[in-house]
Amino acid sequence: DGGITQSPKYLFRKEGQNVTLSCEQNLNHDAMYWYRQDPGQGLRLIYYSQIVNDFQKGDIAEGYSVSREKKESFPLTVTSAQKNPTAFYLCASSGQGIGANVLTFGAGSRLTVL
Amino acid sequence: GQQLNQSPQSMFIQEGEDVSMNCTSSSIFNTWLWYKQDPGEGPVLLIALYKAGELTSNGRLTAQFGITRKDSFLNISASIPSDVGIYFCAGPNYGGSQGNLIFGKGTKLSVKP
DSSP, rough: OEEEEEEOSEEEEEETTEEEEEEEEEESSEEEEEEETTTTTTTTEEEEEEEEEEEEEOOTTTEEEOOOOBTTTOOOHHHHHHHHOOEEEEEEESSSGGGGGGOOOOOOOOEEEE | OOOOOOOOOEEEETTTEEEEEEEEEOOOOEEEEEEEEEETTTOOOEEESTTOEEEETTTEEEEEEHHHHHHEEEEOOOOOOGGGGGEEEEOTTTTTTTTTTEOOOEEEEEEEE
8 A cells, every 4th residue: 555654653752862753655756745733733844855855944944854865755853953842743745746735644753852 | 924714623513413614815725625634643635626616525525615716615414423533724835836735723523423
């Protein structure tokens, strides 16, 4: 089955630590995205990548970093510079043409800072 | 910047009732998307709308692309317990590239058996 796999599902971090969230897709999509979701809020865009080896900041990129070395993979690092990292993180991908605006999401990773 | 306003924020209904929710914006959208999110999971696409005035159904769900291109509606008929979840509308952020979406804050639906 084609889809997006995020791991881990749950992650606990101590303050001051960097953590990396994994996102892998086998949909052959060119574009990948990271969104952050807080309770009672919509999704906010952190970073996105339209093509391998290229990525752009979204609305809330501060304190995060990404890489896109392979088409299938788009890991997100939450650095110690992120002031309020506890949240639900969603990875997504999209294809070409009319489907370029239709995002397919993974199941999410919940990060809790202790 | 662009914003999507969803209403209502939450709904508590009886099983079998019909549900209606909407999404409005001060700016024009060329695409409207409706997603459903189950607790602890990622959003799943329900319906995509691409043309003003378009009315599209997916089972018991019906969504419409407003004629002004500034709003969209989602209706659920004969609700069942598995309809519980958060429903989001979304549209392209024209300040960004394709796939860069803006999301509403969601409508949380609760269904009493």
